[in-house]
Amino acid sequence: MASDKKTIRIYTEPAGGWGALRATGEALALQGVAVSGARTLLRMNQPEGFDCPGCAWPDPKHTSSFEFCENGAKAVAWEATDKRCTPDFLAAHSVSELAAWDDYDLEMAGRLTHPMRYDAVTDRYVPIGWDEAFALIGAHLNALESPNEADFYTSGRASNEAAFLYQLFVREFGTNNFPDCSNMCHEATSVGLPQSIGVGKGTVLLEDFEHADAIFIFGQNPGTNSPRMMSDLHAASRRGASIVSFNPFRERALERFAAPQNPIEMATFSSTPISTCLYQVKVGGDAAVLKGMMKALLDMDDDAVAHDRPRILDTEFIAGHTLGFEALEADLRATSWESIAAHSGLAQADIESAASLYAAAKNAILVYGMGITQHHCGTANVQQVANLALMRGNVGRPGAGVCPVRGHSNVQGNRTVGITEKPSAALIDGIERAFGFRPGAEHGRDVVATIEAMLKGESKVFIGLGGNFAAAVPDWPRVQAAMRGLALTVHIATKFNRSHLVHGKDALILPCLGRTEIDVQANGPQSITVEDSMSMVHASAGRNPPASPELRSEPAIVAGIARATLGARTRVPWEHMVADYDRIREAIEIVFPAFQAYNARIRVPGGFYLGSTARDRIWATSTGKANFLVFQGLDEDPAHGDPDALWLTTMRSHDQYNTTLYSHSDRYRSVFGQRDVVFVNAGELRRREMQEGERVDLVALSRDGVERVVRGLMLVEYALPDGCCGAYYPEANPLVPLYAYDPQSRTPSYKGVPVKIRRAAAAQQGSRHGVL
Ligand SMILES: Nc1nc2c(c(=O)[nH]1)N[C@H]1C(S)=C(S)[C@@H](COP(=O)(O)OP(=O)(O)OC[C@H]3O[C@@H](n4cnc5c(=O)[nH]c(N)nc54)[C@H](O)[C@@H]3O)O[C@H]1N2
Numbered sequence: 103m104a105s106d107k108k109t110i111r112i113y114t115e116p117a118g119g120w121g122a123l124r125a126t127g128e129a130l131a132l133q134g135v136a137v138s139g140a141r142t143l144l145r146m147n148q149p150e151g152f153d154c155p156g157c158a159w160p161d162p163k164h165t166s167s168f169e170f171c172e173n174g175a176k177a178v179a180w181e182a183t184d185k186r187c188t189p190d191f192l193a194a195h196s197v198s199e200l201a202a203w204d205d206y207d208l209e210m211a212g213r214l215t216h217p218m219r220y221d222a223v224t225d226r227y228v229p230i231g232w233d234e235a236f237a238l239i240g241a242h243l244n245a246l247e248s249p250n251e252a253d254f255y256t257s258g259r260a261s262n263e264a265a266f267l268y269q270l271f272v273r274e275f276g277t278n279n280f281p282d283c284s285n286m287c288h289e290a291t292s293v294g295l296p297q298s299i300g301v302g303k304g305t306v307l308l309e310d311f312e313h314a315d316a317i318f319i320f321g322q323n324p325g326t327n328s329p330r331m332m333s334d335l336h337a338a339s340r341r342g343a344s345i346v347s348f349n350p351f352r353e354r355a356l357e358r359f360a361a362p363q364n365p366i367e368m369a370t371f372s373s374t375p376i377s378t379c380l381y382q383v384k385v386g387g388d389a390a391v392l393k394g395m396m397k398a399l400l401d402m403d404d405d406a407v408a409h410d411r412p413r414i415l416d417t418e419f420i421a422g423h424t425l426g427f428e429a430l431e432a433d434l435r436a437t438s439w440e441s442i443a444a445h446s447g448l449a450q451a452d453i454e455s456a457a458s459l460y461a462a463a464k465n466a467i468l469v470y471g472m473g474i475t476q477h478h479c480g481t482a483n484v485q486q487v488a489n490l491a492l493m494r495g496n497v498g499r500p501g502a503g504v505c506p507v508r509g510h511s512n513v514q515g516n517r518t519v520g521i522t523e524k525p526s527a528a529l530i531d532g533i534e535r536a537f538g539f540r541p542g543a544e545h546g547r548d549v550v551a552t553i554e555a556m557l558k559g560e561s562k563v564f565i566g567l568g569g570n571f572a573a574a575v576p577d578w579p580r581v582q583a584a585m586r587g588l589a590l591t592v593h594i595a596t597k598f599n600r601s602h603l604v605h606g607k608d609a610l611i612l613p614c615l616g617r618t619e620i621d622v623q624a625n626g627p628q629s630i631t632v633e634d635s636m637s638m639v640h641a642s643a644g645r646n647p648p649a650s651p652e653l654r655s656e657p658a659i660v661a662g663i664a665r666a667t668l669g670a671r672t673r674v675p676w677e678h679m680v681a682d683y684d685r686i687r688e689a690i691e692i693v694f695p696a697f698q699a700y701n702a703r704i705r706v707p708g709g710f711y712l713g714s715t716a717r718d719r720i721w722a723t724s725t726g727k728a729n730f731l732v733f734q735g736l737d738e739d740p741a742h743g744d745p746d747a748l749w750l751t752t753m754r755s756h757d758q759y760n761t762t763l764y765s766h767s768d769r770y771r772s773v774f775g776q777r778d779v780v781f782v783n784a785g786e787l788r789r790r791e792m793q794e795g796e797r798v799d800l801v802a803l804s805r806d807g808v809e810r811v812v813r814g815l816m817l818v819e820y821a822l823p824d825g826c827c828g829a830y831y832p833e834a835n836p837l838v839p840l841y842a843y844d845p846q847s848r849t850p851s852y853k854g855v856p857v858k859i860r861r862a863a864a865a866q867q868g869s870r871h872g873v874l
């Protein structure tokens with residue numbers, strides 16, 4: 103794990119298998135929870151247990167099967183750790199000293215145990231009482247000239263109950279400034295899919311994976327980021343479904359996987375091939391692939407018509423359910439195969455064979471992740487996935503559909519219960535109905551707008567319900583400088599992280615319960631609820647004793663802040679609701695009618711499905727139909743025109759959860775003990791007369807004159823397409839310019855950054871901490 107020697111050595115094992123069991127054992131031991139951790143794991147995703155705090159992939163009905171998942175286990179171990187970040191620890195280390203620590207070491211300090219306030223005289227965090235902390239926040243917020251001078255961030259781990267209270271408080275306070283992690287993640291889905299199919303979420307359920315004849319995966323890494331999906335892919339592969347992946351990296355789990363549940367694979371060290379075909383598309387080449395596949399479908403359909411064979415297009419569906427097909431068809435016919443091949447990096451024949459597998463499948467599921475959404479044309483990309491599905495009527499029937507794989511375990515639920523900077527009329531009416539006040543309707547700030555406001559000095563207070571904003575955002579050196587000028591920063595958090603060191607003039611860290619822990623309120627032990635990537639809502643109750651007796655639950659902390667800020671002017675019975683979370687759910691039900699009988703339905707094992715109109719072929723779009731939407735041209739990110747530049751993509755290693763590092767290794771990509779690397783192919787190295795192991799600087803091509811450099815990265819030769827390179831998030835974020843985002847969804851273009859490679863100064867060669 104952390105002590106891994108810095109090496110590049112070829113890792114030959116399949117994904118999963120014994121390697122995953124070994125890694126899990128090491129993770130539990132490292133966090134000092136080998137025995138209690140294993141017991142905790144057995145309660146994960148059980149009807150009476152807690153929801154995995156890792157990813158948002160659903161569980162088989164939250165019934166009783168135990169699905170082993172290495173990265174779920176690591177997420178639990180990192181929360182259930184026996185390490186503590188105590189007042190003594192924070193007295194021993196100044197903030198300036200900690201700022202020089204590695205992100206890994208910061209979180210290894212352990213769980214936060216007490217509310218802490220920054221003391222400028224000693225440059226340390228010192229303990230503060232809860233009531234005093236709430237009063238300080240209230241005083242700051244009430245001193246603002248306008249509520250719009252404060253920003254309220256949410257990371258997607260908060261429960262429905264916490265997120266609902268948070269947005270209620272912020273709206274009653276008087277702003278809609280809700281930057282959230284979705285803004286950096288699946289916003290392109292939330293904006294793009296409603297225009298296409300009338301819902302901003304996926305249309306498949308877990309059981310659809312059992313009925314799909316083909317599964318296509320665009321820019322998503324299931325073996326690392328949604329490992330429980332591997333059970334579904336493993337089963338699909340074994341029953342003969344085609345699985346086709348498009349990824350610049352040959353991700354190990356997309357190649358082959360050994361299911362730790364499968365005794366024969368484990369005993370015989372064998373594995374199951376996952377992808378029928380794995381196409382190494384160029385970074386930013388998916389729009390070309392998708393348009394190419396659609397063009398190939400048109401060609402096959404022409405051929406079928408000419409030879410009087412069954413049609414390839416679902417003409418009945420297209421005629422009855424959709425609009426815009428003619429414009430799409432005209433655009434596809436006008437797009438040349440040469441340009442498609444050049445942009446995707448794939449041969450026409452490869453794209454045609456992918457299209458043939460798609461056409462041969464009666465039912466197909468189209469899965470996608472950050473490789474699709476985090477581009478300048480992220481929204482239009484998402485819509486191309488929808489177009490491809492619609493051409494064969496692959497929406498709203500068993501075994502078929504569009505499947506965006508969400509990120510944080512409750513990011514989807516947070517949105518459903520009102521975390522949005524663009525409140526709908528229904529949300530505003532709902533709050534008025536439930537609480538008797540009418541929140542403002544004007545749009546607030548998202549992540550990009552929040553940062554712009556910080557840079558201009560228009561934002562004064564930042565409150566984060568979880569997350570690590572200062573490390574997750576683009577352009578973080580500039581952002582962090584601006585955050586240091588804020589009047590107040592507040593972080594409600596489980597673990598110590600970088601953002602806590604990027605503090606405003608006043609700063610608080612408020613420690614909260616995690617999902618694995620028992621949450622007792624006035625009316626007894628409470629459970630919370632979450633929504634997974636497939637719109638299933640279910641309850642979650644921790645069973646571990648809290649990491650410290652001082653911890654409070656997120657709903658209790660939000661209520662404390664609300665009470666201290668709003669005082670007598672509030673219309674919300676904060677203490678009454680926090681005493682019993684059933685009451686919060688009753689309020690959610692009044693605001694959002696889809697949650698009718700909320701408390702009754704979460705008491706049924708497995709929870710309930712929130713429903714999707716598109717799944718029933720009801721199109722809640724402005725046209726009342728599903729819409730084919732044309733992608734103009736083939737560039738996903740503005741062309742840079744520099745023959746020497748490469749497209750950089752920034753992604754996760756196997757051993758990290760966003761900004762949380764489980765180790766410095768990435769075994770499936772054969773990198774051990776180091777993250778300050780850049781992956782480039784042999785041809786690109788040769789062209790530059792560079793070699794693996796050399797230290798280089800990455801320099802972004804900036805349009806705004808700002809110099810963006812990450813120094814001292816080690817070159818790793820890797821089989822990537824030409825014209826691309828890859829580096830890790832968050833280390834590479836200083837290269838992502840704030841202005842580079844999708845104008846529709848405003849998602850930063852984390853996966854399409856033009857950069858140049860520059861040989862590092864001699865002094866840098868061989869240095870470890872060369873990153874800017
Ligand atoms: N263990 C673990 N689980 C997680 C997370 C984690 O960090 N660790 N994060 C959670 C969150 S918040 C999210 S959003 C999800 C993220 O899960 P993913 O969507 O899988 O995110 P990434 O790892 O950033 O990138 C996905 C894949 O896209 C590929 N890729 C990069 N650029 C392109 C491109 O231009 N085109 C194509 N086709 N592929 C490309 C990368 O090689 C990588 O395999 O996972 C969630 N689950």
Ligand SMILES: Nc1nc2c(c(=O)[nH]1)N[C@H]1C(S)=C(S)[C@@H](COP(=O)(O)OP(=O)(O)OC[C@H]3O[C@@H](n4cnc5c(=O)[nH]c(N)nc54)[C@H](O)[C@@H]3O)O[C@H]1N2
Nearest residue numbers: 257283287568569570574594595597599752760761831852
């Ligand atoms: N370059 C680049 N940048 C990216 C991405 C990328 O692919 N490339 N991906 C983007 C994406 S998809 C996302 S979602 C964002 C993620 O951005 P964030 O959600 O802001 O970041 P995380 O690293 O998930 O936050 C980790 C912290 O959350 C806190 N935490 C953990 N559990 C809990 C809990 O139960 N309650 C509370 N209150 N706090 C808790 C801990 O203190 C921990 O340190 O980053 C984005 N940034």
Ligand SMILES: [Mo]
Nearest residue numbers: 283287509510
């Ligand atoms: Mo995410």
